[in-house]
Amino acid sequence: MNQAKVAIADDHPLFRTALKQAVFDCMPDAEIKEASSFGDLLEVIAKSPELEIIFLDLHMPGNDGFTGLTQLQNNHSDLIVIMVSSDENPDIMQKAINFGAAAFIPKSVDLATIAQAINTVLNGETWLPANMPVNRDSELAQEHKKLAQQLAQLTPQQYTVLSLVADGQLNKQIAGILDIKENTVKKHVSAILLQLGVYNRTQAGLVYQQLMLAPPENDNIS
Structure with a gap:
């Protein structure tokens, strides 16, 4: 390359x-x-x-x-x-x-x-610092990988809808932001819930929030 x-x-x-x-x-x-x-x-x-x-x-x-x-x-x-x-x-x-x-x-x-x-x-391999402590929690790692796969299978617009749901936006607000019909938003939300294996928008929002991190304290170069 x-x-x-x-x-x-x-x-x-x-x-x-x-x-x-x-x-x-x-x-x-x-x-x-x-x-x-x-x-x-x-x-x-x-x-x-x-x-x-x-x-x-x-x-x-x-x-x-x-x-x-x-x-x-x-x-x-x-x-x-x-x-x-x-x-x-x-x-x-x-x-x-x-x-x-x-x-x-x-x-x-x-x-x-x-x-x-x-x-x-x-060379097609993943890299982490050599001196990094190894996390043995393989169950948690599998959960993260499963979530990444689920999110990757959403359509780009469904992913955007999910991010807005996690931000607390209602269907009518999401429709206005994306310039689409409210019924279309509802269909996207239903598909998102099915893909993520959750039962309501609150649970979907919590799933998305697993991706977020608090910024490091006193971080001048993040």
Whole structure:
């Protein structure tokens, strides 16, 4: 993959620069796009359908925890997503992999380690820091993977409806936001409940909220 198409989505210019250097070390001819918010990233993807790899900041504007990761998997299942963050909680790192990320790169690592992570992903494997404690809770991991699969099987509009349900929006409000009929929203909600195996919108909202994380305290580079 000598001419990979890459997007770096992070709201800190200095870290984007560091990531670009690491990418060029692995793929000298890579074409790199940049985004400072999740909304900007979606615009980049829309304009560059040939993109192959996304570096996604865990806490960047517009991305709450793993909501961005699962949205990308729902809308663009062919993309390889690598999560990056200064949040080095082992459970969060493992959760990223469970939800389908190809790697989780802490921002504290050096360029050589970032390059190692990228090369591992390019070889078709997942990457986590070598010194990360291993989470033995395989049952929880399976739950996360099952949820990721369920969310990936929703249509893009159903995924959007689910996110709005989780935000507390009523069917009439969702219809107005998406410019669709209220009856269409009701059909989407019914399909979402069936896909997620839950009985009401409150339960569906709670399922979606499993993707969210509180931002790290005193985090200057998230």
